[in-house]
Amino acid sequence: MSGHAAPIPMTARRSGPLTGTAEVPGDKSISHRALILGALSVGETVVTGLLEGQDVLDTASAMRAFGAEVVRHGEGHWTVNGVGVGGFAEPLDIIDCGNSGTGVRLIMGCMATTPMTVTFTGDASLRKRPMARVTDPLSLFGTKAYGRSGGRLPMTVVGAADPVPVRYRVPVPSAQVKSAVLLAGLNAPGETVVIEAEPTRDHSERMLKGFGADLHVEDTAEGRVITLVGQPELRAQTVAVPRDPSSAAFPVCAALIVENSDILVPGVSQNLTRNGLYTTLVEMGADIEFGNPREEGGEPVADLRVRFSALTGIEVPAERAASMIDEFPVLSVVAAFAEGTTIMRGVKELRVKESDRIDAMARGLEACGVRIEEDEDTLIVHGMGPGGVPGGATCATHIDHRIAMSFLVLGLASRKPVRVDDASPIATSFPAFETLMADLGARIERSN
Numbered sequence: 001m002s003g004h005a006a007p008i009p010m011t012a013r014r015s016g017p018l019t020g021t022a023e024v025p026g027d028k029s030i031s032h033r034a035l036i037l038g039a040l041s042v043g044e045t046v047v048t049g050l051l052e053g054q055d056v057l058d059t060a061s062a063m064r065a066f067g068a069e070v071v072r073h074g075e076g077h078w079t080v081n082g083v084g085v086g087g088f089a090e091p092l093d094i095i096d097c098g099n100s101g102t103g104v105r106l107i108m109g110c111m112a113t114t115p116m117t118v119t120f121t122g123d124a125s126l127r128k129r130p131m132a133r134v135t136d137p138l139s140l141f142g143t144k145a146y147g148r149s150g151g152r153l154p155m156t157v158v159g160a161a162d163p164v165p166v167r168y169r170v171p172v173p174s175a176q177v178k179s180a181v182l183l184a185g186l187n188a189p190g191e192t193v194v195i196e197a198e199p200t201r202d203h204s205e206r207m208l209k210g211f212g213a214d215l216h217v218e219d220t221a222e223g224r225v226i227t228l229v230g231q232p233e234l235r236a237q238t239v240a241v242p243r244d245p246s247s248a249a250f251p252v253c254a255a256l257i258v259e260n261s262d263i264l265v266p267g268v269s270q271n272l273t274r275n276g277l278y279t280t281l282v283e284m285g286a287d288i289e290f291g292n293p294r295e296e297g298g299e300p301v302a303d304l305r306v307r308f309s310a311l312t313g314i315e316v317p318a319e320r321a322a323s324m325i326d327e328f329p330v331l332s333v334v335a336a337f338a339e340g341t342t343i344m345r346g347v348k349e350l351r352v353k354e355s356d357r358i359d360a361m362a363r364g365l366e367a368c369g370v371r372i373e374e375d376e377d378t379l380i381v382h383g384m385g386p387g388g389v390p391g392g393a394t395c396a397t398h399i400d401h402r403i404a405m406s407f408l409v410l411g412l413a414s415r416k417p418v419r420v421d422d423a424s425p426i427a428t429s430f431p432a433f434e435t436l437m438a439d440l441g442a443r444i445e446r447s448n
Contacts, residue, residue, distance in 0.1 A: 007422035010404075010434075012411025013443040014391075017260035017308070020440050022251040026051040026076060026241035027269055028429050029175070029203050030299070032059050032102050034239040036110055037211045038080030039068035040087075040186065043236030045080040050241055052076065054428045055100035062107050065091040076241070085234055086187045090116035094154070097122045099399070099428045101353070102176055104153070105134045109180030112143040113163035113187035121154040125355065125399040125425075131155055133172070134180045140166040141184050165190035165230060169223070172349065173322040175200040175273075178226070182208065182215075188230040196224040200322045201273040206298055211237055242269040242299045246326045247430045249277055250405045251440060253330045255306040256286050257337040257413040259386065263440060265304040267296065276316075276324030277331060278304075284311040284338060311338035313383050318346025325349055328379070329406040332361045336370045337413055338383035348377040355398035364407055367393035368418060392416030401425040405433060412442050419447060 026049040036059065038045030050056065052075070060070045060078070067089035069081035083089070088111055095118055097104035104120055108131070111118055121127065132151030139145070142160030147153060165188045168181050178194050182204055185192025205226060208215050214229035248268045255261035270278075270290070282288060289305040313335060316324075321344075324331070328347055335342035350357040358379050362372045365381065369390030373380035391414025397404040404423045411418030423446075426433050437444055 006424070008424040009419060009421055009447045010408060010423040011417050011419045011445055011447040012408040013417045014414060015258050015412045015443045016441055018255050018258050018263055018440040018442060019261065021264045021266065022248070022436055022440060024243045024247045024251065024265060024268065024436070025053065025430060025432060027244040028053065028055060028246065029102065029201060030207070030241050031056045032106060033203055033207050034241060035059050035063050035070065035080060036106055036183070037207055037234060038236065039063040039066060039070070039082045040085050040110060041082040041211055041234040041236045042084045043082065045082065045236040046238045047078045047080065048240050049076045050078050051244065051429070053431050054098055055103055058096065058098040058100055059103040059107065062095050062097065062103070065093065065095060066111065082236060085232060086114055088114050088116065091118055094119045094121055097126060099123050099126055099425060101126060101129055105131070105176040105180050106183060108134055108138065108157055109183035110186070112138040112157065112159050112184040113141050114159045115161040116159045117156060119154060119156045123399065127153045133174065133177055137166070137168045137177065137181050138184055140168065141188055143184070163188040165192045167193040169195040173198040173200050174349070175204070179204040182226065182228050185228045185230050186213070186232065190230055192228045192230060194226045195222060198319065198322050199224050199273055201271065210298055211235060240296050242296045242301045243267045245269045245274050245278070248304065249327045249330050250409055250430070250433065251437065252288070252304060252306050253334045254409045254412050254437070254442060256281065256309050256311065256334060257386070259308050261308045263306050265306060267301050268304055270300040270302050273323050276320045277327035280314070280316050280320070280324065280331060281334070283314050284334070285309055286311060310386060313338045313340035313342035315343040316345060321346035321349070326402060329357050329361050329402045330409060332365060332379060332381050333406050333410045335381035335383055336365060336389050336410065337386055339385050340383055342381045342383060344379045346377060347379055353400070355400040355403060357400065357403060360396065360398050360400065360403045361406065364393065364395035367395060368410060368414060387413060387415065389414045390416060391418045394419040394421060397422050397425065399425050401429050405430065408444055
């Protein structure tokens with residue numbers, strides 16, 4: 001049974017200007033998919049820039065358990081010798097996905113149409129997260145799943161021996177659900193169709209095409225229709241992973257609220273299904289320059305120049321939520337230092353992430369002196385202006401990496417230090433966070 005590392009309390013203190021270059025890690029979503037699609041391909045896939053956070057390392061271990069040869073050659077440089085679509089071997093042991101909702105849901109999808117029985121588990125946080133949103137559509141292929149009440153891990157999934165193609169409308173915006181269904185469709189005959197009312201991050205579609213899948217996307221009156229022809233032979237690729245816009249959000253937002261800061265964050269993905277935060281920050285008055293636009297690994301990227309800014313609260317529309325769902329916690333921190341009120345709508349998906357992120361951020365911000373309003377699908381932050389947040393609280397992270405990093409960013413510009421009870425989950429997505437922020441001049445230290 002997966003456990004959780006010993007807690008690492010950290011404290012962030014009001015800092016002088018942040019300066020320098022922030023080399024953020026590779027994109028987590030693309031790193032997961034590069035390993036999985038490499039394992040489902042024929043030949044050797046070469047990956048550079050792979051995020052070596054624990055979430056991705058757990059996915060690498062899972063691909064080995066299914067029979068792929070996954071080798072690390074140096075920092076961020078990996079190769080995957082795949083077994084082909086339908087070539088997975090039944091694992092000899094339980095698949096432990098640690099803290100990764102993306103990892104477990106995508107892996108369930110890619111084994112769901114191969115006749116095998118696999119048991120999945122994860123850490124305490126992952127075992128609280130709902131899996132029925134994936135196992136329900138996978139059951140349409142003929143897959144069976146047996147888990148704890150509420151469709152939670154540990155869970156045993158029995159892959160379909162004679163899978164059938166499906167047509168599935170995603171009920172809530174979720175790239176994980178969409179991707180799981182598409183991955184299951186790879187080993188089903190005929191055409192699997194996924195319909196999205198609201199577009200979500202499209203890394204799976206881009207990468208499936210890149211690996212040779214017959215996949216078409218069409219915008220129609222009923223939504224975004226993705227059609228995948230099953231049982232292809234995927235071809236090994238070379239994948240250059242761009243830098244993660246969700247990880248970049250933390251140094252970017254820190255620079256915006258710490259007075260006189262001026263930093264460079266190079267090579268950040270500007271995928272239109274992931275850039276909602278940056279659109280929002282610019283609307284709030286953020287001084288961000290998007291330099292040297294180019295393409296890396298099939299993804300648009302740019303170098304971000306970020307300076308301290310006087311920000312104004314805005315209303316973030318619900319239709320933007322899917323493109324920034326992981327960034328709302330740190331946006332709520334930025335909103336606390338803006339003038340006026342920031343209203344974030346369409347955020348109910350945050351309640352079923354690694355933690356209930358709306359509740360976690362609301363309680364922590366309130367403890368630091370910020371006035372908050374919330375309902376099931378909305379978070380409202382009443383800004384206190386530059387340097388106006390009192391701080392001084394210890395905030396609970398609930399085994400959630402993004403909550404931990406968000407409150408540490410808060411402490412860099414608050415009047416009093418902000419402590420988090422456990423920063424150890426940060427290693428799941430951004431293992432270099434502590435060092436990178438210190439190199440910029442941030443005062444973040446481990447505490448007792």
